[in-house]
Amino acid sequence: MKVLAVDDDRDLLELIGFALAQAGFLVVKAADGPSAVRVFDAEAPDLVVLDINMPGASGFQVCEAIRARSSVPVMMLTVRSEEEDLVKALELGADDYLTKPFSPKTLLARIRALLRRAGMESSAPPLASGRVALDVEEHTVRIGGGEPVRLTKLELRLLQMLLSNAGRTVSSDRLLVHIWGHRNSGDRQLLKQLVHRLRQKIEVDPALPRHLQTAAGAGYKLVVE
Amino acid sequence: MKVLAVDDDRDLLELIGFALAQAGFLVVKAADGPSAVRVFDAEAPDLVVLDINMPGASGFQVCEAIRARSSVPVMMLTVRSEEEDLVKALELGADDYLTKPFSPKTLLARIRALLRRAGMESSAPPLASGRVALDVEEHTVRIGGGEPVRLTKLELRLLQMLLSNAGRTVSSDRLLVHIWGHRNSGDRQLLKQLVHRLRQKIEVDPALPRHLQTAAGAGYKLVVE
DNA sequence: TCCGCTTATAACCGGTTTGTAACCGCCGGA
């Protein structure tokens, strides 16, 4: 499930991105109207989170541009007091809105609701990036053009986390939390094992991993080219 | 500026940690009361963000333990409805509180206010300054336009501290506390070593350091031009 | 029930990182 987040406030954008990635979404970002439209065309996200208040009030224009080419769900972000903005946004085809400030938990809940409403909730969402395509429903990955490989529950979770942060290093702690909901710190071993087993499955040469790479002292990352 | 975040909700803890790190704080985490106290002793943070509602209601105990040994600012996190908890927290010496759910922006604002009140205000330490760019996630630095250099955990902490005080001299004591958490003061040797090793990695000529300079009798400073 | 797959735990290895000690040269004060 791919989400496009648009906000000119870089900090907030990062935060939204982080919360979404944490929840297993694949996130693409844009910091202004024009690039939002560009990214939308390039990435074909399944949902858009769009700040209204951007330089040039271009949130509206972006919403309009998106609606002109797709019926993808759009979640608008507004500041509390601007009611008429809201009306305008909904008229332009936005599906829901959230007033700032909001907690990431709320954002996630609303996004899930929106996806459910749009009937996209769990409809075969192959989370994919680059050469790695993950099918959460089927519990399989396909690397490049190869055969789908069956994954266990834990392997799936690991890959989900890495894939939603593709190209970036994910710390062992975050992985531990995401996969096991955390336990005592002795569980470095579990992660070690899981990575090892996953490599056996998805790497051509598990000894020289090309996708699931380790960042010594930091964690692991997924290279998708 | 080092912040200890304590919460048993792992997701929220991650999120708080991320928001703080993003804002340039150095973050240490703990997920329960006992480990919170342990980490506090080991890390000597400049501020604590502490959830009250933890298994065993131990938020209070942690607050008490912290107050018993330090006057460091403490920010409590509570759920909306529990007023008497709040009163108790403030009686125990908490400096401020925040009711869940809260937006990270709010948290940051309140933390900054708290630091200002405590007279510890800092000048928003960025992760990159001048020719030195530190990537905390990847455990790497890039000097000028050069190749990223891998850092060990300790090297990373040293650079973090120096970078957040770029251009200013940081005393050996502060560095010791920040990197190792209080130890016997005889451990100058450790710092000597660490500086030496880091210079080998990031200086063109480690004998004539251009970035990691010695302030004789005082400490070290990072020159970023 | 047994079988097979998945997950947990432990032990070992080699390489890296960190801790400890000793030595050097420099400088300032006795």
Add this chain to the structure above:
DNA sequence: TCCGGCGGTTACAAACCGGTTATAAGCGGA
């Protein structure tokens, strides 16, 4: 001039880390 402190350097040992292998424990389906 000698001495002691300080910072830099070299050397080595201890601890740790990640990969690997092996084996046991849990669990679901035939």
